[in-house]
Amino acid sequence: MKYLLLIYHNPGTRQIWASMTDEQQGEGLAVYAALNADLAASEELIVAEALADAELTKQVTVRDDTTMTSDGPFAEAKEQLAGMYLVDCASEERAIEIAAMIPDATFGRIDVHPVMTYSGLEM
Amino acid sequence: VTSSSQPGIDETLRELAPQALAALIRRYGDFDACEDAVQEALVAAAAQWPAEGMPGNPRGWLIAVATRRWIELHRNETARKRREETAAHSSGPATPEDDELALFLLCCHPALSPVSQVALTLRAVGGLSTAEIARAFLVPESTMGQRISRAKQAIRSSGAEFRMPPPPELGDRVAAVEHVLYLVFNEGYTATSGPALVRTDLTREAIHLTRQLHALMPDDTEVAGLLALMLLTDAPRAARTRADGSLVPLAEQDRRLWDGEAIAEGVRLVTGALRRVPLGPYQLQAAIAAVHDEARRAEDTDWRQILGLYQLLEKVAPGPIVTLNRIVAAAMVHGPRAGLEQLASVATEPALAGHHRTYAVRAHLLEMAGDRDEAAAEYRSAARRTRSIPEQRYLESRADQLEAPS
Numbered sequence: 001m002k003y004l005l006l007i008y009h010n011p012g013t014r015q016i017w018a019s020m021t022d023e024q025q026g027e028g029l030a031v032y033a034a035l036n037a038d039l040a041a042s043e044e045l046i047v048a049e050a051l052a053d054a055e056l057t058k059q060v061t062v063r064d065d066t067t068m069t070s071d072g073p074f075a076e077a078k079e080q081l082a083g084m085y086l087v088d089c090a091s092e093e094r095a096i097e098i099a100a101m102i103p104d105a106t107f108g109r110i111d112v113h114p115v116m117t118y119s120g121l122e123m
Numbered sequence: 124v125t126s127s128s129q130p131g132i133d134e135t136l137r138e139l140a141p142q143a144l145a146a147l148i149r150r151y152g153d154f155d156a157c158e159d160a161v162q163e164a165l166v167a168a169a170a171q172w173p174a175e176g177m178p179g180n181p182r183g184w185l186i187a188v189a190t191r192r193w194i195e196l197h198r199n200e201t202a203r204k205r206r207e208e209t210a211a212h213s214s215g216p217a218t219p220e221d222d223e224l225a226l227f228l229l230c231c232h233p234a235l236s237p238v239s240q241v242a243l244t245l246r247a248v249g250g251l252s253t254a255e256i257a258r259a260f261l262v263p264e265s266t267m268g269q270r271i272s273r274a275k276q277a278i279r280s281s282g283a284e285f286r287m288p289p290p291p292e293l294g295d296r297v298a299a300v301e302h303v304l305y306l307v308f309n310e311g312y313t314a315t316s317g318p319a320l321v322r323t324d325l326t327r328e329a330i331h332l333t334r335q336l337h338a339l340m341p342d343d344t345e346v347a348g349l350l351a352l353m354l355l356t357d358a359p360r361a362a363r364t365r366a367d368g369s370l371v372p373l374a375e376q377d378r379r380l381w382d383g384e385a386i387a388e389g390v391r392l393v394t395g396a397l398r399r400v401p402l403g404p405y406q407l408q409a410a411i412a413a414v415h416d417e418a419r420r421a422e423d424t425d426w427r428q429i430l431g432l433y434q435l436l437e438k439v440a441p442g443p444i445v446t447l448n449r450i451v452a453a454a455m456v457h458g459p460r461a462g463l464e465q466l467a468s469v470a471t472e473p474a475l476a477g478h479h480r481t482y483a484v485r486a487h488l489l490e491m492a493g494d495r496d497e498a499a500a501e502y503r504s505a506a507r508r509t510r511s512i513p514e515q516r517y518l519e520s521r522a523d524q525l526e527a528p529s
Binding site for chain 1: 236238239262263266269270273313510511512513515
């Protein structure tokens with residue numbers, strides 16, 4: 001079953017990251033690399049991406065065939081989407097276990113979303 | 124194999140792929156490089172044959188081209204040495220049938236995870252390309268490529284050999300192959316109502332491979348049961364979805380659209396398999412499908428027999444979906460109130476509590492009992508909990524019908 005794990009940061013988490021030394025940040029990134037390698041080896045990882053700063057986010061709407069974009073930062077959004085994992089794993093319990101292994105779970109928040117499928121009824 | 128316009132070429136390539144691979148492994152020993160070489164020969168054939176016509180001896184052509192590729196892949200001394208070592212292992216008397224079965228067993232080796240077994244079987248025995256397998260399972264091609272190379276690594280490091288396992292192990296090893304083919308079929312079967320994505324027809328592929336396995340082991344009743352189950356489950360395909368992709372429940376299907384030939388073959392297979400014990404889960408599921416498929420009208424369905432078969436199945440292979448299906452059958456025999464009572468007694472079990480199918484079954488039984496409002500609410504609860512878009516549409520449409528003023 002596929003699950004989308006969304007990583008959310010808040011102003012506090014961004015401060016923690018900014019206050020780290022280069023060495024500490026390097027160690028942090030190594031944790032992600034190890035997690036990604038483990039999830040690839042267990043054949044559960046489909047894709048993992050980190051997102052650029054929310055300042056670079058564009059919001060897009062189409063109304064009456066007109067495309068409108070607005071630039072960040074979106075001050076009202078205290079929580080910002082910082083990254084995502086798309087995994088294919090055996091159960092919801094396992095998806096939650098993976099979410100808990102993402103370092104951001106200890107200082108930000110991970111939302112676990114089951115992904116809809118186009119599958120019909122099973123035999 | 125990328126689809127070629129000329130009819131017959133794809134089928135020929137699919138049939139010859141495992142034969143050519145078995146011949147190469149027997150000659151050179153190393154599964155990994157032999158498999159790569161055969162893949163490249165298949166790609167070359169798919170490109171050349173439609174334009175130049177099929178060669179007189181297609182099998183010999185494939186083996187010759189794959190052999191050339193293998194030699195190109197092995198231009199160094201260590202590989203040649205390994206070839207000599209492994210060639211000693213794999214010599215010995217064997218029929219082409221044994222070779223093909225050994226190939227199935229190797230691809231479904233217990234050292235591999237189920238997803239790897241599926242990927243490797245489709246590639247090495249089914250002759251599908253990595254891109255086709257990736258498309259069929261909706262994962263990026265690079266992900267599928269990694270799965271396949273990891274699977275080959277696992278085979279190498281486990282020391283698994285290309286030969287028949289000793290008889291005491293054979294049963295478990297064949298069961299693993301059956302499970303892999305079942306997974307492939309189910310993936311294709313549940314995806315038939317998907318959006319117009321280009322998806323390799325996994326249902327057809329699974330039936331083809333199971334037919335091949337059945338030809339190799341005609342006396343294995345579970346293999347026969349599995350093939351029957353696939354044929355009987357696939358037979359209503361044309362009646363199962365509307366033009367807009369929405370699902371049609373069994374009771375409302377136009378049975379004239381069912382594939383009578385597939386039903387006849389499935390019934391024949393399962394009838395033969397049921398004469399012999401022990402009865403396995405595939406045989407029992409096939410028998411249930413046969414009872415459904417043999418009813419000319421939904422109201423002619425022999426629910427008493429289906430209930431008996433589900434009771435047996437629940438003993439042989441218990442599971443939450445089997446329990447729910449058994450309860451539906453019980454409701455058809457003893458009435459919806461009896462079904463609702465049975466459902467209430469199991470609905471708090473962890474595997475069933477909160478499961479969307481539990482809500483869907485309760486909705487169905489309430490509808491049978493005439494409790495329209497409650498049934499509609501249960502259909503909505505089921506719709507919120509399912510992860511399947513076509514099923515969600517179906518459940519919501521049931522609720523809409525019940526809420527519409529009659």
